[in-house]
Amino acid sequence: MTTLALPTRREEAWRYSDLDAVATIWPTPAPARIDVAEGERAHHHLMQDAADGAATVHDYVIDIADGARCDFHLLNIGGKLGRVTFAVTLGKGSHFELSGAIIGGGDQVLEIITSVTHAQPDATSGQTIRSILGGHATGSYLGSINVARDAQRTDAFQSVKAMLLDRTATANAKPELEIYADDVKCAHGATVGELDRQALYYMASRGMDPTTAKTLLLKAFVAGVFDDLTDEALKGRFETAALAKLEALV
Numbered sequence: 001m002t003t004l005a006l007p008t009r010r011e012e013a014w015r016y017s018d019l020d021a022v023a024t025i026w027p028t029p030a031p032a033r034i035d036v037a038e039g040e041r042a043h044h045h046l047m048q049d050a051a052d053g054a055a056t057v058h059d060y061v062i063d064i065a066d067g068a069r070c071d072f073h074l075l076n077i078g079g080k081l082g083r084v085t086f087a088v089t090l091g092k093g094s095h096f097e098l099s100g101a102i103i104g105g106g107d108q109v110l111e112i113i114t115s116v117t118h119a120q121p122d123a124t125s126g127q128t129i130r131s132i133l134g135g136h137a138t139g140s141y142l143g144s145i146n147v148a149r150d151a152q153r154t155d156a157f158q159s160v161k162a163m164l165l166d167r168t169a170t171a172n173a174k175p176e177l178e179i180y181a182d183d184v185k186c187a188h189g190a191t192v193g194e195l196d197r198q199a200l201y202y203m204a205s206r207g208m209d210p211t212t213a214k215t216l217l218l219k220a221f222v223a224g225v226f227d228d229l230t231d232e233a234l235k236g237r238f239e240t241a242a243l244a245k246l247e248a249l250v
Helices: 019-023 197-205 210-226 232-249
Strands: 032-036 041-048 055-064 069-076 081-090 095-104 109-118 124-133 138-147 154-164 170-179 184-193
Touching: 019 055, 019 081, 032 041, 032 069, 041 055, 041 081, 041 232, 055 069, 055 095, 069 081, 069 109, 069 210, 069 232, 081 095, 095 109, 095 138, 095 210, 095 232, 109 124, 109 154, 124 138, 124 170, 124 210, 138 154, 138 184, 154 170, 154 210, 170 184, 197 210, 210 232
Parallel strands: 032 055, 041 069, 055 081, 069 095, 081 109, 095 124, 109 138, 124 154, 138 170, 154 184
Antiparallel strands: none
């Protein structure tokens, strides 16, 4: 049996990772496979909340058949290293939606890596990622949209926004488009910022303490990621875990 070589920073997908933490769990488990049959609609989710100091990698390979849809909600908050990857292939007229949040502090390294391939015409996809990072944490989103030559009328977007609570935290965002068809609509955007000082001042002038004000603004920043969860119990668990992590950071 041939042992897989450890990744290096020369590989783009591992450029910002914690390779020492990766080495403690290498080789990682085989990817989880999700197949969505023609015309079906699937909902999947992951709350990555590994214990402090732990390293974890979750890899997904997702095939979405013609006319099918897959929605995936992700909350990435746990462990010294928390890495989640998606390799998605879309059939004709299908749709993939990823809604994810990264919330990290201390020296955590939290990553979302995606490769979404539009292999057939008339498919759509959306990726919405929100990150909040404090301490010396590193949060990374590396995402590619790949449009094949025959995948006309593709409609795809990536929206990546990060909030830094400390100047020592790091946010990496690399949305990428690789397009070989000529009748497509693809867009991507990435921003990194800090809490609005005017908003904090306004809330303080109304008698709100700084911690509560920061927590409310941060909760609003990530809340939209889980708005379309139809399972209210699941939505509640995601929001409760996100809020607890935010309160620990501020």
